[in-house]
Amino acid sequence: MHDFVMPIGPQSPAVKEPILLKLALEGEEVRKVRMVTGYTHRGVEYLLEGKNPDQALYVASRICGICSISHERAYVRTVENILGYDAPERVKALRTVLFELERMQSHLLWAGMMMHEIGLETLFDYFWREREKVLDCFEKITGGRVHHNINKIRTLRYDMEKEDPDFILQRIKEVKKKAREYYDDCVKEEVVISRLKNVGIIPKNMAESWGLTGPIARASGIDVDTRKNDPYDWYNKVKFKTVVGKEGDSFERFKVRMKEVLESASIVEQVLSNLPEEKIPVASLSRVDGEGYGRVEAPRGELFYYLRFKNNLIERAKVRTPSFSYMKLAEELLQGVVVGDVPVILASLDPCFSCLERILVEKNGKVSELKENEFRRRYACSQ
């Protein structure tokens, strides 16, 4: 490491979740980067183990604060795959609505954050104001704004009220109008372009070799979308297009995410205008045995769950979050950039560290991995 080391994090405006980046600087230029993680390791996979399917759902939904619906849905999809259960049409439709609303709020939150990083506080406020409208929709349907606990195995906790679709449609219309307006403003604004264009370029082959998914991969020109590749819920019934970019820089990622907001809005509109009228099943306790996996397209990319049940209890759980694949990529992207571009690149990746932290790597003379079992022995419950 060089002499002048600037730490970013664990608490810093540049990173929204606890992570430590040690930047060795030469003047304004970053020469070497070291990433230290482990600040939000909560032993989630261990917490899932030993729980019955209905209990574990609540742990799964709390893995992430921004995409709790995705984690719920991935968990429920895995369990339903094991059960070989196909949910009624109305349940599927409502799950699609919730999923897309989540994508909208996540991308709007991200867009606001991105604008904050480049110092455009006004658009930060505006984007987050639009996000509030989406959160209002969530509150109307689920009663919660951040954590929803709406998905149950085989069904949903509540059905939607009669007046809810109109409320949501009206809100979505407003969000759509404003999002398009802000998008147009941003792509025309010279200073925004100068800050985002050609910053943090991920070429297509690099994205492929790192196994990227989600908006980042799509911005690099890879047409990958779990909603298309492995359709679930109503994704084979609604019309939407996968937004694929070309350049692979921060500006392209911004464009892809903003266009996805508009696509999501159109999916919500399509589903709500064709909502089937039927009663959803009442939630009941489940008995599950066996193993299976399930995947969904979370706002940040493909979210994968593997679960193995024994005697109706989870024996092993594995969660692979989209951020996992590009966590180390940041180290590579930050080499040789100026300090001013560091927050932009980090934000453009939209990493979710509390989702992804599974293993602690300790550097104590030599590098050693602290796996779940060891973590459990040292820090967590002494069972």
Place this chain on the structure above:
Amino acid sequence: MQSVMLFLWVLSPAAAVLLEGFYRKTIARMQSRKGPPVVQPFYDLRKLWNKRRVKTKNDWFFLISPFFYTVTVLIGLLIVPFHILSFEYDFIFLLYITVLSSAFYVLAGISSDSPYGMLASMREMRLMVIYETALAAALLSFVVYSGTLTISGVKPLSVIYLLPSAVALIAVIFVENKVTQFDTGAAESEILPGVSTEYSGKALFFLDLGEMMKRFLFLSLVSALFAGDNMLFFAVSFVILFMAMAYSDATTPRFTLHVTTWYVLAALILAVIDLLRVIWVSGWA
């Protein structure tokens, strides 16, 4: 008249703090927010005054730099807008004062021994070398054009003939007051609050007060140059510049240091060319 001005000068820190309140309110309105009350900066400063100070370093400069930063700006306020100190070549004295205040600001960052403070100081220093020269050139253009040796003697509305210098001056005050677009020296998402990262209590009080007064000083200086001794023009120019600053702060993203440096350099070149033109026209050469 002198005693009235002296009284106003004593009140000027309060005016600067009130201006900061209006500044925050204006930006909030532009962002469709309600914003804090206008007197909020007073509460902030009172809180800082009563806070315990945490010393991260026992360096002499670390202890005194914020205080001298504020004092130098306060001395600058004696010259503009109150003209209490008005003597031949006072514009050179003012230039010394502005450079000195910037130097204390840079020193405060370096002596705090924080990587963020140091990086902010490095950025500030790089820009300071350019913008202080640009300020000197632009100021000189106004003085030479008016054929005077004091700032109070600048002809009213000479700005019409000195547009390039005026543009350079505006660029300088935007950079000096860290208005967004040019606020790389205090880019929150990159280097936290920059120089003031390690400061707390009364030291932070002086740093913050100094920044507020600096905005007041530079707005007054440029308005005084634009308007001469005409009070109405002075007020109009002050308000327009104030609004322009708030508008830029609210609606534009931040440049990287590299781009900011080029903009300031452009301002310097503009100011120097205009100065040469003025010297040529006025027959000094």
